[in-house]
Amino acid sequence: MSQLRKSLWRGALAAAAVAGFVTTAAAQTDLKIMAPAAPGGGWDQTARSMQQALTQAGIAKSVQVANVPGAGGSIGIAQLVNNSKGDGNQLMVMGYVMVGALLTNKSPITLDQTTPIARLTTEYEAIVVPADSPIKNAKDLAAAIKADPAKVTWAGGSAGGVDHIAAALFAKAAGADPTKINYIPFSGGGEALAAILGGKVTAGISGYGEFESQVKAGKLRLIGLTSATKTANVDVPSIKEQGIDLEIANWRAVVAPPGISADQKKALTDAVEKMVQSKEWQEILKAKGWENAYLSGDAFAKGLNDEIARTKDVLTAVGLVKS
Amino acid sequence: MTTSPQRRIDVAGLAIALILLALAGLVWWDMSKLQILSPYDLGPKVMPIVVSAGLILLAIGNGISALRGDLPTRESLDWTPIVLILGGLAILIALITLGWGFIIGTAILFAATSTAFGRRAFLVDLLIGAGLALFVYLLLGKLLTLSLPAGPLERLF
Amino acid sequence: MEAFYSLASGLSVAIQPMNLLFALIGVLLGTAVGVLPGIGPALTVALLLPITFKLDPGGSIIMFAGIYYGGMYGGSTTAILINTPGESASMATALEGNKMAKAGRGGPALATAAIGSFVAGTIATLGLTFLAPYLVDIAVSFGPEDYFALMCVAFITVSATFGDSPVRGLTSLFIGLLLGLVGIDILSGQSRLSFGIPELYDNIEVTTLAVGLFAVGEALYVASRRHIEEEKLEPVRGSLWMTKEDWKRSWKPWIRGTLFGFPIGALPAGGAEIPTFLSYSTEKRLTKHPEEFGHGAIEGVAGPEAANNASAAGTLVPLLTLGLPTSATAAMMLAGFQQYGLNPGPLLFAERPDLVWGLIASLFIANGMLLVLNLPLVGLWVRLLAIPQPWLYAGILVFATIGTIAANPSPVELIMLTVFGVLGFLMRRFDFPIAPVVVGLILGPVAESQLRRALSISLGDPMVLLESPISATLLVIALIALILPFVMKGLGRFKAVED
Numbered sequence: 010m011s012q013l014r015k016s017l018w019r020g021a022l023a024a025a026a027v028a029g030f031v032t033t034a035a036a037q038t039d040l041k042i043m044a045p046a047a048p049g050g051g052w053d054q055t056a057r058s059m060q061q062a063l064t065q066a067g068i069a070k071s072v073q074v075a076n077v078p079g080a081g082g083s084i085g086i087a088q089l090v091n092n093s094k095g096d097g098n099q100l101m102v103m104g105y106v107m108v109g110a111l112l113t114n115k116s117p118i119t120l121d122q123t124t125p126i127a128r129l130t131t132e133y134e135a136i137v138v139p140a141d142s143p144i145k146n147a148k149d150l151a152a153a154i155k156a157d158p159a160k161v162t163w164a165g166g167s168a169g170g171v172d173h174i175a176a177a178l179f180a181k182a183a184g185a186d187p188t189k190i191n192y193i194p195f196s197g198g199g200e201a202l203a204a205i206l207g208g209k210v211t212a213g214i215s216g217y218g219e220f221e222s223q224v225k226a227g228k229l230r231l232i233g234l235t236s237a238t239k240t241a242n243v244d245v246p247s248i249k250e251q252g253i254d255l256e257i258a259n260w261r262a263v264v265a266p267p268g269i270s271a272d273q274k275k276a277l278t279d280a281v282e283k284m285v286q287s288k289e290w291q292e293i294l295k296a297k298g299w300e301n302a303y304l305s306g307d308a309f310a311k312g313l314n315d316e317i318a319r320t321k322d323v324l325t326a327v328g329l330v331k332s
Numbered sequence: 333m334t335t336s337p338q339r340r341i342d343v344a345g346l347a348i349a350l351i352l353l354a355l356a357g358l359v360w361w362d363m364s365k366l367q368i369l370s371p372y373d374l375g376p377k378v379m380p381i382v383v384s385a386g387l388i389l390l391a392i393g394n395g396i397s398a399l400r401g402d403l404p405t406r407e408s409l410d411w412t413p414i415v416l417i418l419g420g421l422a423i424l425i426a427l428i429t430l431g432w433g434f435i436i437g438t439a440i441l442f443a444a445t446s447t448a449f450g451r452r453a454f455l456v457d458l459l460i461g462a463g464l465a466l467f468v469y470l471l472l473g474k475l476l477t478l479s480l481p482a483g484p485l486e487r488l489f
Numbered sequence: 490m491e492a493f494y495s496l497a498s499g500l501s502v503a504i505q506p507m508n509l510l511f512a513l514i515g516v517l518l519g520t521a522v523g524v525l526p527g528i529g530p531a532l533t534v535a536l537l538l539p540i541t542f543k544l545d546p547g548g549s550i551i552m553f554a555g556i557y558y559g560g561m562y563g564g565s566t567t568a569i570l571i572n573t574p575g576e577s578a579s580m581a582t583a584l585e586g587n588k589m590a591k592a593g594r595g596g597p598a599l600a601t602a603a604i605g606s607f608v609a610g611t612i613a614t615l616g617l618t619f620l621a622p623y624l625v626d627i628a629v630s631f632g633p634e635d636y637f638a639l640m641c642v643a644f645i646t647v648s649a650t651f652g653d654s655p656v657r658g659l660t661s662l663f664i665g666l667l668l669g670l671v672g673i674d675i676l677s678g679q680s681r682l683s684f685g686i687p688e689l690y691d692n693i694e695v696t697t698l699a700v701g702l703f704a705v706g707e708a709l710y711v712a713s714r715r716h717i718e719e720e721k722l723e724p725v726r727g728s729l730w731m732t733k734e735d736w737k738r739s740w741k742p743w744i745r746g747t748l749f750g751f752p753i754g755a756l757p758a759g760g761a762e763i764p765t766f767l768s769y770s771t772e773k774r775l776t777k778h779p780e781e782f783g784h785g786a787i788e789g790v791a792g793p794e795a796a797n798n799a800s801a802a803g804t805l806v807p808l809l810t811l812g813l814p815t816s817a818t819a820a821m822m823l824a825g826f827q828q829y830g831l832n833p834g835p836l837l838f839a840e841r842p843d844l845v846w847g848l849i850a851s852l853f854i855a856n857g858m859l860l861v862l863n864l865p866l867v868g869l870w871v872r873l874l875a876i877p878q879p880w881l882y883a884g885i886l887v888f889a890t891i892g893t894i895a896a897n898p899s900p901v902e903l904i905m906l907t908v909f910g911v912l913g914f915l916m917r918r919f920d921f922p923i924a925p926v927v928v929g930l931i932l933g934p935v936a937e938s939q940l941r942r943a944l945s946i947s948l949g950d951p952m953v954l955l956e957s958p959i960s961a962t963l964l965v966i967a968l969i970a971l972i973l974p975f976v977m978k979g980l981g982r983f984k985a986v987e988d
Contacts, residue, residue, distance in 0.1 A: 079688060167678065188371075199819075359667060366679055373944075379666075410715065480891075
């Protein structure tokens, strides 16, 4: 699956590289990007970074960012689908969290109603334990969960979010009942991190960026990332390499409103593609520590549908969504 | 607190008690639709039950003080300014919903409120309100690039 | 000792002219946005991040710190003058501060707020300099059960804002608790009292409620009574500055407020609102002028204002030592660090001491700048009250609505503001206290989620509340605070009989 994705991605990049050289016309467009979250969060930062890269690289004449906060993006997507139909200059940032949020909120609007443009970045989930924990690796954690899932407490983000899903998938892969996991949602990243540092919970799960400095300082022990293979920035093999079949990524992407023409879709896709190749975007990725995961067109649309189906299965299994 | 020599039943006080009772019912009804999902969590129902029960007790408490006429006395009410201010707010909300931007609505709200407080210069106040809104729009919308509800007037800038 | 040298070298970074300029821009910007309800320092920093991307990290982080401190100042100015708390932590300030302003004592109220903020900010920043490594260990050891116990203490203190009828005070509190239920329950992901309206999924914004109840409600109430009693505002009655008596009554609340604000601000889930309420109720209990509370007591401004600023410095303790963002603004500052590839935490002190100590030193400077900027402005600010009443209230409503839509551009948010305004009007008319509603909205959800977390971790065993020493101590304090007034009253009666 991921191998397939990777090769698709490479293909897309190659195609994009060619396209990039052909179309270097002067920018004429005024783009609007909606961040379906309050200023400051990941989606907002992605939207504003896109604004920065698109204008500085001269791909768009102007880019306006609008925040529509609320409920994991449910309010933003409702506005995009209802108010921006057919608007070929509008984009919305979204991500894996929105997939889960729309399902748990029983939103009447679904992602099928939008026009997928491209996936931009990805971040792997990390599982950590306090430095003095007897749990040393993924096998230990799996054994503890199998023995008694109630005794293994997890601290992570909101219920039904990517952290919760990853914890459930871990339990499932470990051979335990995923509905029996003792997952404790915290509101902000800081609060969950404090609970882990204070030894209040067995393990913590979140994007690796949240834990990185604590892991490096030796206050937390990294059990592993949810990538397929070990990534360059950590010393620990991935959870999958440790024999627990768990692979999940928290990606961010852009979608367009429904009802846009094929030409409009192509123009937006081209603009995003050019942005991804721009020096400005690469600089931002490096500065923010985001991993490039560019994927566009049908490959992204198909990947999105697969992700929705998988998430629905997991959330149903955990009991957060009644089928 | 009572100033009247005979204690009378306070109708408004009874209405407050009834409203509290209705709110308690609303919270209870909403709670009954929730599901317990995690085997370890106390569950989302406990707090609504506490609030609902508290509201019932307070409805009784407020009802008793209404029957005893314990509520503070109230002066007569002038509805005109209230209608003016709430009308200004309603127009602002309607204009933003209809996509007319916020400067026009804010100007109307400013003028309506100042009329409610006894001024009789609606047009002048309309202009002052528009100026104030424009200033804020330039400061927040342009300088800080905040997205404010925009309409025909805002797009001129 | 080492901290002294580090601070001195930090000071040499902070007083570079460019950095001084950044600090100045920061405090000015912070004050400006702090004045508008709804738009706080967090939003401002978020909007500035892309602009500062190319700047030098030291300068822009110093500017963010200036915005943070400035925002805390700006919020209290509007709270005192026009009863519109610029952010939720200024609500307690509005309670007494606005009463003082209406009685022509706006000058001393603003002055005690400014000087109190300076004193608290300075002491708390000193605490940050010297105590951070020790404090953070305690802060992290606070578990969910301890937070729940802290909320219990806070709940008891709410009674200080009840006024003369416990039934009506509790009614207000429960309306706040009810409003706190609205939205998605963080622990189960289900929505409560949202009726399928997506805007309600996101919980009720504290500033929307506070501004609706305080500012809009007040405007409606004053307007409805104009035919009976014309409200007369005198900008200055008596002294514009703090009198000797004012100083005498202010300095202890400043210190006590700092002692509440700094440690609670340093707690990862402590927040800025709780210490302001603790300070308010403490001052009300300790004051020699209890009759003035509710009519403009200077202690009720001095204490909460100090607490609010000290907690801002407290928030930086976990941010700098652990990289833990514990407030929206701290989260934005973290993003600010990260965009330069810097990760706050234990390593940052070792890797970039110039930056960390430069930041801490510039906090002292920002604090001093704010005092110098704000004190001379007091005379100007109180003149705001001389604006003809129709324009003053029209302006208040415009500020309230624009602040609300700037933070969240949705008509639903404005409808909520209006509904809360009507609620505030009715509560004033029927003599229900207003503050407990906001307190209920703030404390209710925190108390609920922390208790549920504690019980999830203990697998349902309630003894966890007594087994943790912190929690047990706090619960005992709560119990004493609950019983003490009754005991005192009893003793007082006993004495009266003996006399």
